Amino acid sequence: MSYSNILSQSSNGITTITINRPNKLNALNKSTIQELHEAFDEANNDSATKVIIITGSGEKAFVAGADISEFADFNVEEGGKLAAQGQALLFDFVEHLSTPVIAAVNGFALGGGLELAMACHFRVASDNAKMGLPEVSLGVIPGYGGTQRLPQLVGKGRAMEMVMTAGMIDANQALNYGLVNHVVPQEELLPLCEKIAGKIMRNSSIAIAEAIRAINANYEDGVNGFDVEIESFGNCFGTEDFTEGTTAFLEKRKANFPGA
Known part of the structure; x- marks a missing residue:
């Protein structure tokens, strides 16, 4: 299948999905969310795919957030619909896939980007990664599951602080919090994810x-x-x-x- 905003390639039992909007720091817009849904669905239904890895293009960002220009003028009803549709189409969908999904966090994972990483089954980060949920600095809150998944992963107190301050944490702090499983230099990120995927593929x-x-x-x-x-x-x-x-x-x- 051909995509405009993402790349998807499969090899040796692994499908690697890359969000490919480097000029926008891989920000999520409606069309990218739709394409991600289709790519995940295709990989999950491919019997040859045993593990899915999701990452961002370039060395700066996994996903730097949502495309704010798409919803800056939304009203209450439109805002609620945006969150509900996004959660169902991508974030909840990824969390409940039967194929393991590893997030290879290769830089900024902010807002919807961190929410996407948290929807994956676990996360591996490059040492330049920065993570946060800055939505309250825009007068809104995380709407793609962030207020639910972040406390599950790091605990209520840490999640409250991260959300309320709208601040970022670095990769080592994310490791300390349990938000990511491993931190490695960027050039080792995908090789480590593939190594872990290889271990997973030995099993049923x-x-x-x-x-x-x-x-x-x-x-x-x-x-x-x-x-x-x-x-x-x-x-x-x-x-x-x-x-x-x-x-x-x-x-x-x-x-x-x-x-x-």
């Missing part, structure tokens, strides 16, 4: 999808995560991957998971 994609579902359930209102875990655990017993995994273990050989 079916079991990983069930694990994502069970972990996410802990953060859903009205859902008992333990019950979802029990159901997902049971589901694994009906898969070819379970048969192959247990047989390989008993036969003391490396498993060759069929992904079914």
